[in-house]
């Protein structure tokens with residue numbers, strides 16, 4: 001982009017560290033905070049955009065900066081939360097992609113619309129939530145998403161997606177499958193959620209069930225579930241404001257039934273979650289802990305002492321240190337258990 005043709009909301013040489021929760025150093029050559037779809041359309045008319053690398057960022061809570069980015073980073077700041085439909089089955093809420101996810105959860109509960117309570121306190125924006133299909137304590141985004149509105153960042157054309165079009169999987173969606181999250185080709189502007197009137201509490205996740213029992217809540221309300229989830233998360237997960245991190249750093253791996261059985265013979269206490277297709281999901285945190293990495297540092301990064309799956313920046317770390325630690329953990333888990341771990345956050 002030449003300086004002459006830049007829309008005035010595009011900034012140059014912008015620090016990204018403060019815009020990501022892992023707080024790794026990195027700068028963007030160009031940075032645009034987008035508060036409206038009109039601004040997106042203005043950008044799409046800019047010819048220089050076609051030859052430029054693009055990336056879309058929300059709250060930066062699932063992002064590893066490996067250095068500077070020589071293209072345009074688009075930060076979605078589109079706001080608004082609105083009840084757009086109320087019928088016998090559900091409340092339908094349409095939300096701007098730049099809204100904070102946790103605040104949305106608390107707002108819906110305050111309105112008396114249950115359905116998002118298990119996903120309380122997940123960091124990040126509403127628009128980022130469907131990309132990796134955020135999930136926690138037995139519920140995931142895919143369970144509540146009705147549809148979303150995205151825009152092709154090159155043409156400015158709206159591309160709506162229904163639930164099937166999102167092709168959700170475990171921490172996965174069409175955005176990751178197509179690589180749209182990496183090349184900034186698509187940007188989510190709004191998300192519509194369906195909150196069921198015939199709500200049923202989801203309390204089977206062992207840790208949540210235990211917390212509710214401790215609170216002597218046999219039939220908890222949605223708000224009480226949110227409070228229990230918040231308490232569990234505060235106990236185990238570091239607050240990025242005080243200890244920078246990007247949540248779970250690896251996916252929980254899926255292995256064949258036969259490998260899971262072999263591992264369980266050697267380690268009877270191995271947590272196992274059988275899947276409908278015969279494969280078995282294992283707890284990455286457990287594998288990491290048993291490989292000696294819980295609470296252990298390498299350089300200025302480490303695996304968190306209260307939840308081994310969370311990689312933390314002890315202060316001043318660079319992306320290269322994160323990559324080195326991730327590789328060391330992967331190598332040890334692979335050698336000890338024959339299981340390959342894949343990182344969950346996006347590397348830029």
Ligand code: EPU
Pocket residue numbers: 135136137138207246247248249250251252271283284285286287289294306307308309344
């Ligand atoms: N465990 C250990 N050591 C640890 C932590 C956990 O052995 O240090 C064992 C636990 O005892 C348990 C199992 O590992 O048997 C699972 O642990 P936990 O319930 O804490 O959940 P997780 O599998 O580690 C996943 C999600 C989290 C989500 C929680 C709760 C992934 C990659 N992570 O973690 O999501 O909050 O379940 O539903 O699926 C995120 O994606 O960023 C995230 C935080």
